[in-house]
């Protein structure tokens with residue numbers, strides 16, 4: 406891995422084409438790597454790593470960006486959907502909207518909605534919500550965390566919203582769920 410120095414950082418934020426194939430950059434929150442010229446949303450400095458070549462990026466577990474295709478090969482929709490799922494799984498506790506997910510995963514919101522739904526039979530929002538509720542169930546079973554804390558850890562912006570969503574999905578409140586589990 407190379408250092409993220411000022412020259413390389415400038416090349417990334419200015420989409421400098423002359424640096425293409427001289428280095429590649431990866432974003433640790435998405436595990437996606439790009440050419441410096443990629444027009445995707447600029448990453449955070451602290452989430453950026455630099456690779457000397459694509460082999461190094463691939464070996465480090467990073468996957469090619471669908472937009473700039475740093476390996477020179479087309480990135481299939483299946484692979485893109487996997488990237489999106491990985492991103493959601495690693496960031497479900499944060500505030501995530503369709504636009505944020507699309508920008509971070511280097512696509513448009515409408516493509517994200519259409520392709521993700523086609524390959525997983527559920528919309529990104531439904532996928533995210535189900536994942537958050539699963540994580541919440543896990544925390545209710547395995548910890549004694551208070552409900553507001555669980556709501557926050559799972560990315561719900563309020564306890565009452567968490568309560569509503571949980572009830573919609575499982576026909577009981579989070580507290581009822583916890584109690585039913587305790588008395589089994």
Ligand SMILES: [Zn+2]
Pocket residue numbers: 438439440443444445470471472473474511
């Ligand atoms: Zn890219």
